[in-house]
Amino acid sequence: MQRRxxxxxxxxxxxxxxGGASVVAQQAAVTxxxxxxAVVVDAGHEVVLTHGNGPQVGNLLVKNELAAHVVxxxxxxxxxxxxxxxxxxxxxxxxxxxxxxxGCGRRTATVVTRTAVDPDDPGFTLPxxxxxxxxxxxxARLLIELGQxxxxxxxxxxxxVVASPEPLRVLDLEPVRALVAEGYVVxxxxxxxxxxxxxxxxxxxxxxxxxxxxxxxxxxxxxxxDTLVIATDVDHVMxxxxxxxxxxxxxxxxxxxxxxxxxxxxxxxxxKVEAAARFVxxxxxxxxxxxxxxxxxxxxxxxxxxxxxxxx
Amino acid sequence: MQRRxxxxxxxxxxxxxxGGASVVAQQAAVTxxxxxxAVVVDAGHEVVLTHGNGPQVGNLLVKNELAAHVVxxxxxxxxxxxxxxxxxxxxxxxxxxxxxxxGCGRRTATVVTRTAVDPDDPGFTLPxxxxxxxxxxxxARLLIELGQxxxxxxxxxxxxVVASPEPLRVLDLEPVRALVAEGYVVxxxxxxxxxxxxxxxxxxxxxxxxxxxxxxxxxxxxxxxDTLVIATDVDHVMxxxxxxxxxxxxxxxxxxxxxxxxxxxxxxxxxKVEAAARFVxxxxxxxxxxxxxxxxxxxxxxxxxxxxxxxx
Numbered sequence: 037m038q039r040r041x042x043x044x045x046x047x048x049x050x051x052x053x054x055g056g057a058s059v060v061a062q063q064a065a066v067t068x069x070x071x072x073x074a075v076v077v078d079a080g081h082e083v084v085l086t087h088g089n090g091p092q093v094g095n096l097l098v099k100n101e102l103a104a105h106v107v108x109x110x111x112x113x114x115x116x117x118x119x120x121x122x123x124x125x126x127x128x129x130x131x132x133x134x135x136x137x138x139g140c141g142r143r144t145a146t147v148v149t150r151t152a153v154d155p156d157d158p159g160f161t162l163p164x165x166x167x168x169x170x171x172x173x174x175x176a177r178l179l180i181e182l183g184q185x186x187x188x189x190x191x192x193x194x195x196x197v198v199a200s201p202e203p204l205r206v207l208d209l210e211p212v213r214a215l216v217a218e219g220y221v222v223x224x225x226x227x228x229x230x231x232x233x234x235x236x237x238x239x240x241x242x243x244x245x246x247x248x249x250x251x252x253x254x255x256x257x258x259x260x261x262d263t264l265v266i267a268t269d270v271d272h273v274m275x276x277x278x279x280x281x282x283x284x285x286x287x288x289x290x291x292x293x294x295x296x297x298x299x300x301x302x303x304x305x306x307x308k309v310e311a312a313a314r315f316v317x318x319x320x321x322x323x324x325x326x327x328x329x330x331x332x333x334x335x336x337x338x339x340x341x342x343x344x345x346x347x348x
Numbered sequence: 349m350q351r352r353x354x355x356x357x358x359x360x361x362x363x364x365x366x367g368g369a370s371v372v373a374q375q376a377a378v379t380x381x382x383x384x385x386a387v388v389v390d391a392g393h394e395v396v397l398t399h400g401n402g403p404q405v406g407n408l409l410v411k412n413e414l415a416a417h418v419v420x421x422x423x424x425x426x427x428x429x430x431x432x433x434x435x436x437x438x439x440x441x442x443x444x445x446x447x448x449x450x451g452c453g454r455r456t457a458t459v460v461t462r463t464a465v466d467p468d469d470p471g472f473t474l475p476x477x478x479x480x481x482x483x484x485x486x487x488a489r490l491l492i493e494l495g496q497x498x499x500x501x502x503x504x505x506x507x508x509v510v511a512s513p514e515p516l517r518v519l520d521l522e523p524v525r526a527l528v529a530e531g532y533v534v535x536x537x538x539x540x541x542x543x544x545x546x547x548x549x550x551x552x553x554x555x556x557x558x559x560x561x562x563x564x565x566x567x568x569x570x571x572x573x574d575t576l577v578i579a580t581d582v583d584h585v586m587x588x589x590x591x592x593x594x595x596x597x598x599x600x601x602x603x604x605x606x607x608x609x610x611x612x613x614x615x616x617x618x619x620k621v622e623a624a625a626r627f628v629x630x631x632x633x634x635x636x637x638x639x640x641x642x643x644x645x646x647x648x649x650x651x652x653x654x655x656x657x658x659x660x
Contacts, residue, residue, distance in 0.1 A: 058420035095419045099411035102418065107407045108370035114434045121433035122426045124460045125542050125553070128520075133550025145523035148436045148458035148535075208440075211457035211527055218526045223460075230437050238445025241437070 038080045039262040040216070041335055044252035044311070045069060045087040046268040046304075049328055050123055057091035062123070067130045068328075069267075073221075074134035075332040077142050082216050084259060085127060088248045089119035089227035090167070097168040097196070101179070112167075112198060113230050113241030120148055120226035127223050145220045150207040150239065151229025151246050151254075157201035165200035165245060199244040203228060203251040207239065209258050216259065225251050249311035257318040264315045264323040265334050266308045271327045273309065273341040275299070285341045290317045293343055312343045350392045351574040352528070353647055356564035356623070357381060357399040358580040358616075361640055362435055369403035374435070379442045380640075381579075385533075386446035387644040389454050394528050396571060397439060400560045401431035401539035402479070409480040409508070413491070424479075424510060425542050425553030432460055432538035439535050447533075457532045462519040462551065463541025463558050463566075469513035477512035477557060511556040515540060515563040519551065521570050528571065537563050561623035569630040576627045576635040577646050578620045583639045585621065585653040587611070597653045602628045605655055624655045 049069035052061030077083050093115045100109035110118075124146030131144050159165070163185055171179075176186040176194035186194045206212075212224045228246030232239040249266055256264040272284035275296060285296075290313035297313075300306045312323035326333075326340025333339035361381035364373030389395050405427045412421035422430075436458030443456050471477070475497055483491075488498040488506035498506045518524075524536045540558030544551040561578055568576040584596035587608060597608075602625035609625075612618040624635035638645075638652025645651035 059422055059426065098419045099415040102415040103411040103413075106414065107410045110371055110434070113437075114371065117433035117437050118430035121429035121460045121542075122422070125425075125429050125462055128460075128462070129544065129547075129551050129553070133548060136549035143522060145520060146460035148433045148440075148460065150437055150440070208457060210455060211530075211532060214530045214532075215523055215526060218523075220523060220526075230433075232441065235441075236445060237448035239441050241441070 042256040070130040153201035159199035253311040354568040382442040465513035471511035565623040
């Protein structure tokens, strides 16, 4: 049965094992990830891909800083845009190749994607999302003087925190929908989308980063997607992680997942669990959190943490 | 009469009067340019936009250099990709706004676009396209040691030269065509497209920049575009520029334009003239070279240097 599937690729799909985001490391990780994605596409499903961009934006911020005396720095919305295109065409090159090797004629496209956020989102007054590299206090101070917010993170040094507002609407949803309907595998809303707020008759970018899993849930809902796959570096969501009672969650519901959410603190699993729950609560058939190499099994319903409205 | 029109925006559509490519300068220039574009869209034409990216890529190269000791530099194909997204969404924000103000409901989209080039293009062995900033000899030498090619340009210093291979095919043509057919104003092939060469079953990026006007001619031909507008900073192509015989060319043919081409040396007018000639020779009805503020007049056929197969 042909289904519409949105796959949200985590950092490990596009950075080296050490989190490195060199061009070579990114290409190698994407090439590996696309072998898994190609299996799903080749099975005949409609596939939309979205992806994270944390380490990549981190690199761009360093370049901004170190060249600021020669070249005007660009804001965060521009950094997000930059990574949409570089990761997008890297995914296309790798996926085109993987599909061709399988004899699958499906084509790919990357759509630059803006995500509307609320200018009054609390994140703008109390930013909480850490991004970029750690710096010693004296260097952080120089950037604080430029208007950035940095926090003392202890032994590792200071780190910039920025707004991570709720995604309200994927502005460029319709071209994505049109291309999916034409048979394209579409890369969209990378890095959660370029954050924009209303401005007169249109929109303008803002200094923020949107959580890519929360935007993925929104995109999956609005594209009437059957399955949302959140691909990360673990096979399952775990309870009691690191304790003798540690166990993999194989099937669950949004309500039970939310009960567990407190356990995940503010770590990277938190937004994944929240995104999975939101998608199913909004009427999506299933959300699956699993590792990259198990995407095809997840889509087949035989692996991963599968979230549905009620366990069957 | 509704026609399909490709508008190639020159550097002055997205940089400050001094060539500056700060975020504010780019936004201001794009906002102004989109007022002209909106008139054409609002008249009911199908419009595809492409754009240059020279100063923007120049900025990215400086960042690459100055942060190289901390962050791995990215190759030119990545820089081109980065500018497709930043300029693309800046255009969308400005055009969405300009269209909304006119009460025009047309929507916009930006497609990340790869352009296939020949790995044996002579440009790769004898690069001729100067990019980025001038540097003193000692700084240039460090970059030469990294494998880059720099040339002594006299009083202003040394400058990097790179391959500018012939565009052979716009790889991501089909999604552009599909979105145009759905009524979108599509931004595509920015900076001439991300240069890629065949690699196994797929494609890989290469260190090069493709001339945006030559790619525009290819894109216009393959989209069966009626009119190619090359928008730049002069109202007309001139003959005898700076002499008492200076005159604006208002109507001409590819053959006569080619006869004049030698006069333009290797300056920025040369590829514009070549692109206009190629498009008409390939069967396009008309190519028009004019200034940004006269785009609408050009489309109406009342202004600019109009190139057709035979003068009427």
